[in-house]
Amino acid sequence: MSTSTPPPEKSGIGVDQWVAEADDRRAGTIMRRVEDLIERTPPVVKMAVLLLPLVLYPLFVDSGYLMQVGIDTLVFVLLALGLNVAVGWVGLLDLGYIAFFGIGAYFYAALAAEYAGRDWGAQWALPVVVAGTAVMGFLLGLPSRRLVGDYLAIVTLFFLQLFLVVVLNARFTRGPNGISDIEPLSFFGREVTSLDGSFYVLVVAFAVVFGVLYLVNQSRTGRAWRALREDELAAELMTMPVDRLKLLAFSFGAGVAGLAGALFAAQQGAIFPSSVAIPLLITVYAMVVLGGPGSLVGVVIGAVLINASMEALQSPGEASPLFFAALVLGLAFAMRPWWRFISVLAGTIVLGFVVHALAEQFWPSLTSGTSTGEARIDDAVSNWVLLPENLITGDGLPAGAAARLMYIGLVAAVLGLTLVRNRAVRTVLLVPILYFACCVWENILLPQPSVTRFVLIGAMLVALMAARPQGLFGKQRVEII
């Protein structure tokens, strides 16, 4: 399985010994210390540390926008926790997962919306929705339970497609118009209308889900799931009921997603088919993969990080600061020793000024455009990157082949760089590519923030899988086949 460093070829140390020592080798690293700390903290403390900022959040935040972001983040955290059951613990690629989010939302609407003629209190509706979606998950699992990872992926993906077809065409979902008159949550007749109230409801839901999943993970079932992930055949030979365990995982994930969907629908007061789509699915996957599949705390942190960056990327004042900060931090993290990082950074800055000065002198049209960014850093870098005139049209799309080739060229250059084996050559090549990346960012990516963030998510998934499949907080798995 995945290893970050290949086993040494020299004869002094055997493969088995190398595997056995995998833990010792990482003993001193910072990530390892963080992991150990997380592992050693008692669950109650962990829970309190996670919950405290959540409880305090509404007291310190008084902007409605930030409260809404907080609420959305919690919905995403719930979704990521649910997906982690199938993907992180059992290792099943469930691509229909997001359909259960939609089913939960529509199911809740059917129970508690005026148009459906039923007005159940949330105290009844929520458990029924969770149970209902869990049963749906069970049913989807039934034909898929024998399938190996790949077939399962396609069956579940098709299920998602089918869900969308039904929702878009059935009469009770009102097709693409969606349902827009869902009453807010009301527990025993008391309506939750304020943003703070909804936030606290979600905090409670998060605490319950997190607690339940934590206990399940510690239980016999949790151990069996992880055994299943490592080796299904061996697990079966150890008399584990493989099919039943998979169905149980499906049901658990579906139930959590259903709960998230119901709370989302109630808070928004509406649900539309467009809320349940592929981008949402991939975003939730990115959260689980970034945080570390299998690690509850990691998944929560992954969800918060991704959702916060998605929000920041969409607002013109924050996108560029985030991009440049991530670029610099990423480099600082990846490059050793520190002077290499400093020289690459300095080299890029100098190169930029040189290229910009030359361009101004000889090809003034290359620098006469304006940046669409609104942050202070955009003003700063617009005297540093090349901003050709008329590269993009008014609505942010590339105006011609030049802009498209620029983007494709950047992708090719970055990919090509990973093939260069020589470290010195790679460091030197990194400088112009970094500068080129900044130019592409200011010219092509920044004008279309909502697409750019999905491009970045896709690239991040591929890069993470190749470089750090265990995510930020997952357990590194060392095994040699």
Place this chain on the structure above:
Amino acid sequence: MDWDKLVQLLVNGVTLGSVYALVALGFSMVYGILKLLNLAHGDVLMVGAFIGWGVLNWLGGAENPSVAVWLLITLMVLGAMIGSGFLGVAIERFAYRPLRTAPRIAPLISALGVSFFLQNSVLLLFGGDFRSYDTDLLVDVARGIDWGPLTVWVIRIVVVASALAMMAALWILVTRTRVGRAMRATSFDREAAAMMGVDVDRVIVTTFFIGSALAGAAGVLIGLAFFQINHFMGFNYGLKGFTAAVVGGIGSIPGAMLGGLLIGLIESLSVGYIEDFTGGRLNSAFRDLVVFTILIVFMLVRPQGIFGKREVKKV
């Protein structure tokens, strides 16, 4: 019984089916050799469709192309095949090869990332609007041939014929040439093939190139036959292509062809008759329900597909 309608639906079904078969072939070949579900396959097709559209516009557009129509179409298909082929090779090199010994789920997530990246890159560069091939303006092939009750557009015949030609070429390549023999050996047992002197990495690269080139060609054929393309089209064709591969028997070339044809016909007939059969309760959008049901039935009753061999798990 309305025979005209039935015949028209069958023609549509065969056109659709031949495209699905091309997609299914790419899936099936890659799966046969790497045991990997290439979830990005549909998006390679989409990129191919856009390359074809680019070639079309570069050569003057459909209204007054600067070269003869047959040459134009050939160039579009060839351009898309080469572009998509190299894209496929790049995907293999950068997204799948580093993960060859990783847990099974890792390359699938990576594939998901590639698929999402390609979709949104095209969205970024070309926007979300549908782009039209304007095939109806290509005079030579926009004519209909009148066969009694049935009018068949020449372009449909061109599409089906080129799909069949490509399948035949692939069949010869796989069964009659050295490269094909190496491919079959690798798919049978990769380690044993490597020990017998087969350059496995090269076989895998070749397979990705051919499979992706077929997908790219399928993308252009879709544009020609159904006119419109957009950044999200790969999802539907990828899904149907995979279903076709499973129904036909994954890893089997004739299976992929037959499966594609079958799914195309079923989908087309569902579009035509689903309203009549359900008394108007379900509209033609529910054709996917029929295809999905068939996929589920096949997985339950005959998971190895029509032509597949039953796999015995070895310990």
